Amino acid sequence: MSFVPCESSCCFPLQNLPYGVFSRRGSGEKKIGVAIGSHILDLSVISKAGLLPKSIGRTLEKETLNDFMALGRLRWLETRGVLMKLLSEDVPTLRDNNPLREAALIQQSDAEMHLPATIGDYTDFYLSREHATNCGTMLRGPQNALSPNWLSLPVAYHGRSSSIVVSGTPVRRPRGQVLTDARDTMSVALKPCSILDFELEMAAFVGTGNQLGESITTDEADNSIFGLVLLNDWSARDIQKWEMAPLGPFNSKNWASSISPWIVTLEALKPFRCPAPAQDPPVLSYLQAQDRHSYDIHLEAELVAEPSGGRATVTQSNLKHLYWTLPQMFAHHTVGGCNLRPGDMLGTGTISCNRDDRQGLGCLLERTWNGSQSIALSDGQHRTYLCDGDTVILRGYCQGDGFRVGFGECSGKVLPAVA
Structure with missing residues (x-):
């Protein structure tokens, strides 16, 4: 005490x-x-x-x-x-x-x-099998939900560190190029995002990192992880849908990412280590670990509408469900000799899990199944995606015996797009 x-x-x-x-x-x-x-x-x-x-x-x-x-x-x-x-x-x-x-x-x-550190580089991964399966099912159908490489390596893209903001900072609805008629690929327009989403994630801050040309093994990774924060990787889904091919997200993701202000160290999380999900088929040796572990961190996302105050808990998930682990993120990121530096940040991607009430789904794209099912707020309003004035609040904690190791809040309010 x-x-x-x-x-x-x-x-x-x-x-x-x-x-x-x-x-x-x-x-x-x-x-x-x-x-x-x-x-x-x-x-x-x-x-x-x-x-x-x-x-x-x-x-x-x-x-x-x-x-x-x-x-x-x-x-x-x-x-x-x-x-x-x-x-x-x-x-x-x-x-x-x-x-x-x-x-x-x-x-x-x-x-x-x-912001707790100067973030030199930011990489966002795609570690949740449930999230990848759901997104893939919407895009390609259930028979081809996972891309051919997904079970072989932790998929990722390089994000934009300059637009990472601390909790409480409002974010402005982005503008971007979108397809206005699905039947005509020449019918594009520059307009404010109309399908705005959040993503419930966590991120690891790099501590000591590695030298250029060297790599970090899965068994060494914990020594390189300084600690974890909550991460909301705001996403403009209509912009993302049009720009994804062939190189992946760009303007749909680079306009804002919010993090919680307190970095919880791995030492504080140590009592809450737990086995990670089994991987089948087996992965290559550089992604294997003697102690394959995750952390039992309860996560939730709440949506609050203004000025009415209507709210709903949209997501309740847990880090322990991720198919790929934090050490595997570090091992794969550095296997080719990429140097991670103190203060770099690696995101997990959306953290979803299977629940009968669908509340285990970590973003509105999944939760509303691409807008086909709405979410009821406490004041009678409904949401499929975010409206101007909405605030998203992420929370996370580990529950001990008579104490709680928590991350606080990661919140952000959506402001209207620039006219």
């Missing part, structure tokens, strides 16, 4: 201690902190007070986490141990030092959150 109050339903107990970048409201000065209860521990204050080793403290006095990420897992574990001790209820160092405690601990409600 920590001397900082934390309810059992709170996402940020002592067992979590996720990292983020914040500024005090009205300040604009970005600092690195960890979430504890409803507070943030300012790590620059802790460092300057001499409570962290200098080699670590220097990296935590920066405006982004990149330098700390680059230190590697042993330093991450050392820092976690120091912070857990400082925040423990029976350690007086911070608890009984009123001036230091008041300088180091601020209410989350008094802070503004920022």
Whole structure:
């Protein structure tokens, strides 16, 4: 237990201690902190007070986490141990030092959150068999739902890092080229997206990475993963449908991706490791692992309409259902010698699972089966896709015995397209 109050339903107990970048409201000065209860521990204050080793403290006095990420897992574990001790209820160092405690601990409600790292590159994968099967069925029919390579490798595309935004940042409905008449491939127009979707995903932040020309094995990958966040990969489905062939998503995906502000470390998630789904047929040796694992992370997506306030929980899923794992993402991404760098981000793709009530489906494309079935909101409205003014809120957590390791929220409101 920590001397900082934390309810059992709170996402940020002592067992979590996720990292983020914040500024005090009205300040604009970005600092690195960890979430504890409803507070943030300012790590620059802790460092300057001499409570962290200098080699670590220097990296935590920066405006982004990149330098700390680059230190590697042993330093991450050392820092976690120091912070857990400082925040423990029976350690007086911070608890009984009123001036230091008041300088180091601020209410989350008094802070503004920022992107936790400078994201140099962003790759989005397609790891859910349920999601790939559903999308493929809509496009090609159930007999050819999965593309020929899907069971052989974790499919991915390179996303756009410059348009990644932190939770709470509104996103503007994009414009793009769409096909206006399915019978005539010359009938195209530039118009606002009319089929706007969200995607319930998670993303891994790269820690130490690898050198150009080298690779990361599945058994080494956990040492390279700094931690996880929630990810909403906003999608313009009508733009995507027209531009997909032959090279895949472009303007339909590059206009906005939202992430939660707190990076939950693999050490905090360690108690929630679980076996990953079996793979059949067997994969190539570089994608095999001695310990094939995932994490039991409950995920959900809520849609809230404005100004009415009507809402609905659209999705309830879990990371543990992904056919391809986080280590396999890293192994496949680097097998040809591609160098991952501290702060790079790898998304999982939409996380869907099989449920009788269809709530396991991780995007509106699946949930409404390409718009053929609507979702009822609490105020009587219905949705097939997102309307202007709608807010999507992603949440995720691991449930322990009397405590919860959570990710907080990843939210974004849809603004009208530019006229």
